[in-house]
Amino acid sequence: MILPRHPRLRRPVDTGLALVATVALLLSACAGDGTDRADREVTYRGGSQQPAAVGGLGRLEPGDGVVDLVSPTGEAVHSLSVGEGDSVQAGQILATLVGSAERQAELAVAEQQLAQARTAAQRAERLGPLEVEAQAAEVRRLEAEVAQAERDLERARSLLAGEISPQQEVERAERQRDTLAEAAASARAILERERERLARDRAEAQAAVDAAAAQRDAAEARWQRSLVRSPIDGTVLEVLAYPSELPTGPILRLGETQSMMAACEVWESDARRIRLGQRALISSPALPADLHGSVVRIGRLVQPNAILDLDPAAVRDARVLEVRIALDPDDHEVAARFVHLQVDVEIEIEGDAGGRRDVDGDAPSAPDASADQAAARRPTGG
Numbered sequence: 001m002i003l004p005r006h007p008r009l010r011r012p013v014d015t016g017l018a019l020v021a022t023v024a025l026l027l028s029a030c031a032g033d034g035t036d037r038a039d040r041e042v043t044y045r046g047g048s049q050q051p052a053a054v055g056g057l058g059r060l061e062p063g064d065g066v067v068d069l070v071s072p073t074g075e076a077v078h079s080l081s082v083g084e085g086d087s088v089q090a091g092q093i094l095a096t097l098v099g100s101a102e103r104q105a106e107l108a109v110a111e112q113q114l115a116q117a118r119t120a121a122q123r124a125e126r127l128g129p130l131e132v133e134a135q136a137a138e139v140r141r142l143e144a145e146v147a148q149a150e151r152d153l154e155r156a157r158s159l160l161a162g163e164i165s166p167q168q169e170v171e172r173a174e175r176q177r178d179t180l181a182e183a184a185a186s187a188r189a190i191l192e193r194e195r196e197r198l199a200r201d202r203a204e205a206q207a208a209v210d211a212a213a214a215q216r217d218a219a220e221a222r223w224q225r226s227l228v229r230s231p232i233d234g235t236v237l238e239v240l241a242y243p244s245e246l247p248t249g250p251i252l253r254l255g256e257t258q259s260m261m262a263a264c265e266v267w268e269s270d271a272r273r274i275r276l277g278q279r280a281l282i283s284s285p286a287l288p289a290d291l292h293g294s295v296v297r298i299g300r301l302v303q304p305n306a307i308l309d310l311d312p313a314a315v316r317d318a319r320v321l322e323v324r325i326a327l328d329p330d331d332h333e334v335a336a337r338f339v340h341l342q343v344d345v346e347i348e349i350e351g352d353a354g355g356r357r358d359v360d361g362d363a364p365s366a367p368d369a370s371a372d373q374a375a376a377r378r379p380t381g382g
Contacts, residue, residue: 054273057305058264058282058325058345060335062255067232069252072225075099076246084239088230088254095251100226103219110219114212121205128198135191142184149177232256237339257336260327262293264345265320268302273349280325284343291335293327295347323347 071077075097082094153173160170234256241247262282266274274295282291299322325345327335 053346053348054266054270055344055346056264056266056320056323058262058343060282060338060341060343061261061263062234062257062336062339063259063261063326064232064256066237066339067234067254068250069094069228069230069254070250071097071228071241071247073097073099075226077241077243077251079243080239082236082239082252084236086236087234088236089233090230092230093227094230094236095228097226097228100223103223103226107216107219107223110212110216114209114216117205117208117212121202121209124201124205128201132191132194132198135187135194139184139187139191142180142187146177146180146184149173149180153177228252230254234258235336255336255339257339258332260332260335261296262291262325262327262335262343262345264323264325264347265305266323266347268319268321271298271321274298274321274323274347278347278349280345280347282325282327282343282345284338284341286338286341287343288334291327291331291343293325293331295323296326297324299323 078096078098078100080095082088088094153170153176156170156173160167228251232254234254236252237255237257238253239251240249240253241251262280264280276295276298278295280293280295282293302319302321305320325347
């Protein structure tokens with residue numbers, strides 16, 4: 001976050017710039033009549049003149065910030081598949097840890113055990129119903145024989161009543177019926193046991209498959225933890241650990257450089273003048289050209305400034321808000337080469353498309369004095 005320099009701590013050169021701005025403003029005011037001067041002034045609450053831009057220190061960042069990738073298991077690096085500046089995709093394997101080969105072998109064993117459990121379950125599912133169906137067919141056969149024996153017994157009794165058949169024939173038919181009835185009852189009991197066994201075998205087979213699948217999933221999770229994958233589509237900004245090294249911090253740093261931002265710190269007193277969509281100018285001696293963007297987020301947390309100027313007279317521990325500025329698409333490629341570069345940011349206030357300012361009048365400030373006013377207001381450190 002960035003903040004303007006306190007007036008009492010300005011350097012002599014800033015005082016000179018302020019003096020030049022004041023003289024220019026007076027000369028411009030004298031050149032026109034009273035009406036022109038009134039049209040060129042913006043009177044804010046308290047009667048003070050406000051600059052046409054809010055400035056501050058900032059830094060260039062990827063859209064979602066810098067992502068640090070660490071070793072999930074704390075093991076040493078086995079191999080790297082990317083280098084600094086390489087583009088990566090979400091889910092891509094960037095590095096492996098020393099335990100990856102062992103865990104991959106464990107995964108292969110677990111997958112084999114799962115395959116065996118599934119084969120056993122399929123065999124039980126295929127053969128079990130056949131055995132039950134065979135026993136059910138035996139039950140139906142015996143029940144049909146019992147029914148036939150009942151008919152034979154009834155016929156023998158009819159013949160006995162007509163004195164056509166002897167008593168012995170009736171007794172034999174009764175014995176035959178009873179024998180078949182006992183066999184059918186025994187077959188039905190066996191059928192019930194076969195059905196219970198089939199249900200039990202199915203449950204046990206499924207339990208074995210579930211246990212093997214859980215072991216496979218656990219082995220795969222352990223193996224996956226030995227692989228370092230990219231969580232985003234972005235660029236490798238820095239390699240911090242190489243093969244055979246035991247990382248004490250991140251292994252890699254990534255950034256979504258396709259969408260660059262400028263994080264700017266502004267004084268809390270200037271926060272009320274910032275609006276979404278306001279245009280901003282980002283500059284630095286290190287940049288080949290100035291960058292441009294628009295305000296996309298205004299922070300809500302007031303805190304001490306974190307971006308500090310090298311100027312010993314710069315303000316420390318000032319209360320600031322962070323404003324994030326999305327760079328124009330044409331500037332992303334340039335900004336991507338300077339991640340975390342400290343920059344100067346100027347947010348154009350009078351160019352606010354919303355036109356809402358905390359002012360008593362809506363007359364625009366004199367264009368001749370805008371640059372000098374912005375320079376006098378521009379923060380130099382925090």
